[in-house]
Structure formats: structure tokens, C-alpha cells
Amino acid sequence: MRACSTVAIALVSVAASARADDGACAHVPRGLDAGPVGIGYFEGDLGTGRRACPRSELTLRARAGLVIDSPSLYGAVDGGLLLGGSLALRDRGELFATLETVHYAFVDEGGLTASKWSLGHLTVGGSGLLVDRARVALAPWGRLLLPTATDSIRVRTVGADAGLALDFRPRGPASLRAWAGGDFSAGLSAAPAFPRGGGFVGAGLELRALHRFALELDLDAHFGRDAAVDVVAPSLALRLRMVRGLGLSLAGSVPVAGAERRLAMAMVSLWWQFAERKMNPPLNE
16 A cells, blocks of 8 residues: 555546646547546456546446366356446546446356356446646545345345546657556445455556557556455557547456456447547547
């Protein structure tokens, strides 16, 4: 958590030192995804970074993870279909929500198999744009995890996270971003809740081409939830802007350190940006 606090202080310092100039959020091409890859390794989308710049959009994401533990004769596949949306509030922040409309899990342990379909997690939250100048944007966000998941009959999971997001968009095809925050979750049942919490940090590099293509490379790290190091994972996403604010993304993530058992995560995303910021430049800029 100390590392996360240090990163958060650094993000505020960078944003505060920016001189007044074109705002960073004025240079986000419409129809291209504008935030971290955000595949997520925990409940719902807890512990994932948020973008700093607000926008109004609808998203549909299919996400899957894979575990293969041959020495323990254990294998598992889990995934879900997530429906999300955000609503920009006069370019000063946004409200957002994500519901895993269906969750699937398949487990094979020593030849014994089981599978289950269930309703997934619902998260709701909001962010506020504190700084948008000199091509630097800074925004805090908060998110609540509501007890909607039905994968366990007797336990309902609740939680929350909060953090800071920093975007730096210099002139040219490259952009940088960083984020830091903390999260917790607990199970509501007749038994003790056993709350768990931790901190997360991340950084990303975005490379754009012709305002239609973007390559996003992120590095995420989460600490203190289940282990000293829960997961350190690079993520890569290929993004395409199609027509009328419609976009497509193919993303993957591979843990390289930590207690996380998944070998890999993958996600396919569709989004529709149904309202454009007045500050957006023409796509042929």
C-alpha cells in the first residue's frame, strides 16, 4: 500500500506542475478506446485502472481465463459476458457501470469435472476530472461492487475500489497513462466476512496510427490481497475505430509474477461512443 500511495502522490505532482495549454482530453480520437486494457483478475472489474478523460459510451466485452496446473491434476476455464456503459457529465467527470450478465466456470480436478452458469458481478462508480491542461489529465475515481453474483448460493460478495488516473497526451502518435489505487472485498453470509484488501498500480503506452488504429501496452501490479504480490501482468490490446463511434479491441494478458494461478486472460471488446466531446479535434488532424 505504501508503494501505491507514493505513486498516487507522484501522479498529483505531475498534473499540478503542468502549464496551461490544450487539455489532454481534447486529443482523444472519437471511437478509439481511451483507457487501460483493464482485463481484471478479481471480482468484476475491481482493481483495474480507469481512464482520466470522461466519455459517453456503451461497451460489450467477452472475457476468459485459463488455469492449467498439471502437477496438481487441475485445470479450469472461466469467463463471462460484460455489459457496461458510461455517461460524461459536462466534460468534468463520468458515471459508469459494468454488469457481468453471464458467468461460466469449468473445473477439471483429477478427472472430476464440474461446470456452472451464473449471474456475475455488478459495479457502479464515478470519476471527476480535476486537471485537464497542457495535455495532462488527472481524475480520481471510486467504484462499488454490489452483491449480484450467484456463483455461490450462500455467499454474496461486496467490495469497492478507488484510485487516481493520469493521462499524458503529447503531440504525436504516442500517449502515456498511469494509475494507482486500493480495493477490498468481503463475503456476506452466516460465516465471518473475511474481508480482503490490497493496492494496485499500473502504467500504459498507447501508439496510434491514422486515428483508426491503436496499440495499447500496459503493465499492472496488485499487492496485498491474497499474497504479498498478487499478480504482475503485462497486457496488450489492438484497437480499431470503425464507423460512427464504433470500435473493436482484441486484448490479452499474461501473469509473469505473483500468486495468480491463471496462465493467461483474453478479452474481446466492442464499444459505441454515442456522444462526442465538443473539444475533440477533427479525425484528420
